[in-house]
Amino acid sequence: MKPLKQVSDLIPYVPGKPVEELERELGITGSIKIASNENPLGPSRLAVEAALKAINEVNRYPDGDCFYLKRKLADKLGVNESNLIIGNGSNEVIEIIARTYLSENDEAIYGEHAFIVYSIVTQAVGAKHVVSPMPDLVHNLDDFAFRITEKTKIIFLANPNNPTGTIFKRNEFDNFLRRVPDEIIVIVDEAYFEYVDDLEYTDSLQYQQNRNNIVTVRTFSKIYGLAGLRVGYGVGSEDLISYVNRVREPFNVNSIAQAAAEAALDDTEHIENTKSVNRAGLDYLIEHFNKMGVKYTPSFTNFILINLENDPMPLYNKLLKEGVIVRPVGGYGLKSHLRVSIGLESENKRFISALKKVLNK
Numbered sequence: 370m371k372p373l374k375q376v377s378d379l380i381p382y383v384p385g386k387p388v389e390e391l392e393r394e395l396g397i398t399g400s401i402k403i404a405s406n407e408n409p410l411g412p413s414r415l416a417v418e419a420a421l422k423a424i425n426e427v428n429r430y431p432d433g434d435c436f437y438l439k440r441k442l443a444d445k446l447g448v449n450e451s452n453l454i455i456g457n458g459s460n461e462v463i464e465i466i467a468r469t470y471l472s473e474n475d476e477a478i479y480g481e482h483a484f485i486v487y488s489i490v491t492q493a494v495g496a497k498h499v500v501s502p503m504p505d506l507v508h509n510l511d512d513f514a515f516r517i518t519e520k521t522k523i524i525f526l527a528n529p530n531n532p533t534g535t536i537f538k539r540n541e542f543d544n545f546l547r548r549v550p551d552e553i554i555v556i557v558d559e560a561y562f563e564y565v566d567d568l569e570y571t572d573s574l575q576y577q578q579n580r581n582n583i584v585t586v587r588t589f590s591k592i593y594g595l596a597g598l599r600v601g602y603g604v605g606s607e608d609l610i611s612y613v614n615r616v617r618e619p620f621n622v623n624s625i626a627q628a629a630a631e632a633a634l635d636d637t638e639h640i641e642n643t644k645s646v647n648r649a650g651l652d653y654l655i656e657h658f659n660k661m662g663v664k665y666t667p668s669f670t671n672f673i674l675i676n677l678e679n680d681p682m683p684l685y686n687k688l689l690k691e692g693v694i695v696r697p698v699g700g701y702g703l704k705s706h707l708r709v710s711i712g713l714e715s716e717n718k719r720f721i722s723a724l725k726k727v728l729n730k
């Protein structure tokens with residue numbers, strides 16, 4: 370039986386290699402995974418406690434409306450509950466918006482080396498892909514605006530972008546928005562929002578008062594350390610959110626995830642610790658990349674893209690043999706790069722010494 374044409378053409382998402390799989394294949398132990406931009410400190414203690422409590426009631430369906438989590442988030446973000454959709458990861462939020470608005474006759478624009486989920490959801494609904502080139506590995510918002518046609522329905526922007534780690538600045542976003550008609554939805558994916566420390570960075574939530582076509586998407590998977598529980602959210606106009614909520618399945622976010630996410634929001638200490646471990650780790654890696662002459666793209670996130678200026682797979686495989694899992698990004702059109710997540714101090718050291726060894730430096 371043949372699936373839909375757009376589905377048979379869909380290229381499957383390739384996740385980072387699990388530690389267990391590597392150890393099984395090579396018969397080794399004690400390897401590290403710095404491949405999926407996870408929080409190396411683990412989840413917040415408060416979130417774990419809340420999750421353990423919630424597990425006692427999993428005979429019940431979860432709250433389909435995520436009442437308490439929405440209330441707390443609304444309060445924190447300064448929006449109303451009616452502006453929020455909670456998803457099974459922010460990935461689901463992005464997908465539901467596409468399913469709500471994007472048809473086969475529409476076009477979606479995204480960056481050449483942007484987060485791959487935009488391409489997947491565009492393909493899954495059979496819409497036309499419009500790709501904005503990224504020769505400098507950054508989003509060129511002028512080029513995005515230039516590619517708008519009367520068929521454009523959704524524009525996907527990742528800020529910061531994964532896997533490049535780059536951001537676009539406030540003035541670029543301002544100029545861009547002036548050229549975007551109200552009928553086009555601009556999804557701003559801010560999965561790494563909490564990590565960014567730059568005065569020119571733009572928080573897309575701030576634009577929502579004046580525009581009803583912007584959706585801000587964030588997640589509990591990255592700095593909050595809850596990737597395995599799958600919780601993310603979107604913020605947008607009441608009207609848009611009400612439609613998107615009709616499309617999502619009624620119990621899309623499980624009760625353990627809701628409880629943990631709510632508790633994680635209170636753990637500001639965990640967030641601050643995570644940021645400082647990340648900052649120190651990023652500085653450490655950069656210092657050693659500079660010493661070794663390894664090229665990299667300056668990062669605003671918890672990962673960094675390195676450029677080996679050659680097929681990176683032999684190096685990737687040698688690192689695996691050293692018990693270090695990083696991430697190839699060929700699927701993102703980056704044929705000479707690897708993406709490295711910032712780990713704990715011990716993991717960063719382990720990675721650098723493995724890298725020195727395999728590069729003979």
Ligand SMILES: *Cc1c(COP(=O)(O)O)cnc(C)c1O
Nearest residue numbers: 458459460484531560588590601
């Ligand atoms: C990791 C990531 C996500 C988040 O995915 P979840 O589904 O929330 O785990 C979204 N966007 C980008 C750019 C990411 O890197």
